[in-house]
Amino acid sequence: MSILPRRLVSLPLMIVLANALPVVEVLNGRMRVFDVVMLYWLESVIIGGFNIFRIALARGGPAGKPKLFLVPFFMFHYFGFMLIQLVFIIALVGGQVRDWGEISPGGGWYAAALLALGAGHAYDFFAGYVGEGRYRDANPASQMFRPYVRVAIQQAVILGGAFLSGRLGMGDSMVYLAILVALKVGADLAGYYIERRAGAGKKITRREFLFPASLRGR
Numbered sequence: 001m002s003i004l005p006r007r008l009v010s011l012p013l014m015i016v017l018a019n020a021l022p023v024v025e026v027l028n029g030r031m032r033v034f035d036v037v038m039l040y041w042l043e044s045v046i047i048g049g050f051n052i053f054r055i056a057l058a059r060g061g062p063a064g065k066p067k068l069f070l071v072p073f074f075m076f077h078y079f080g081f082m083l084i085q086l087v088f089i090i091a092l093v094g095g096q097v098r099d100w101g102e103i104s105p106g107g108g109w110y111a112a113a114l115l116a117l118g119a120g121h122a123y124d125f126f127a128g129y130v131g132e133g134r135y136r137d138a139n140p141a142s143q144m145f146r147p148y149v150r151v152a153i154q155q156a157v158i159l160g161g162a163f164l165s166g167r168l169g170m171g172d173s174m175v176y177l178a179i180l181v182a183l184k185v186g187a188d189l190a191g192y193y194i195e196r197r198a199g200a201g202k203k204i205t206r207r208e209f210l211f212p213a214s215l216r217g218r
Contacts, residue, residue, distance in 0.1 A: 011124055015188045018116040019181055026177060030109045033177050039110070040184060041086060043117045044151050048078045050125050051147045054138065057130070061139035074144045085155050150191025157183045 022039055025031040031039075055071055129135055157180065 011120060011128075012189055012192060014120040014123065015192065016185055018113075018120055019185045019188070021116050022113045023177060023181055025109050025113060027174075031113070033180070035110065036177065036180065037089060039113055039117065040157075041082070041089060041155075042114055043121075044085075044155065045079070045082055046114075046118045046121055047147050047151060048074075048082065050121050051078070051143065053125065054129055054135065054146075055140050055143050057135040058138035058140040058143050059135060060137045061141060067140050070140050070144050078147070085159070088159055150188070153187040153191055157187050 022031060022036045026033060026036065052071060052075060055074060056067060058067075129138075160183075
């Protein structure tokens with residue numbers, strides 16, 4: 001039984017709306033394009049955080065799988081990977097950041113944008129992974145590597161955006177921002193589709209892609 005009514009909320013729609021919020025904030029002068037790049041990096045950190053709990057809850061796979069080893073290994077490897085990505089982003093933006101305080105801007109609007117992005121991942125975890133019982137069939141070893149597909153695509157977009165922003169002087173271009181967000185949304189939807197297909201073990205229809213609850217019982 002699902003914790004939340006998944007038929008009433010389309011996760012792909014949540015992805016689109018959450019990614020639209022940073023664009024609105026840039027248009028209103030509350031965020032820079034670089035802030036959006038950092039926001040997407042922080043979202044990848046959130047994805048890794050939820051995956052720790054996915055691994056810990058996973059019940060599929062061989063009996064006695066050493067989760068106590070898999071969880072710390074994933075944390076070390078994944079967040080080490082994220083740290084390297086952060087170094088690349090900062091190196092690519094170069095002179096746009098005058099001091100360390102500008103790398104992680106505060107403020108209510110920035111927090112709201114991060115919360116909106118994180119809400120989709122929280123919703124999928126509680127309503128889908130836990131609520132629909134997907135954790136019962138999830139293999140902890142396979143789950144450990146599952147975020148890398150989405151994050152690899154996402155980080156390619158982020159690093160590409162950081163390169164354009166820092167090296168080609170496109171940091172204040174709304175055209176660049178539109179391209180960045182469009183590619184990011186496409187990467188998120190592609191990653192979501194891949195995860196759902198891998199989790200179901202079957203080819204899913206367009207309706208099932210938009211409303212994952214229809215996968216139940218198949």
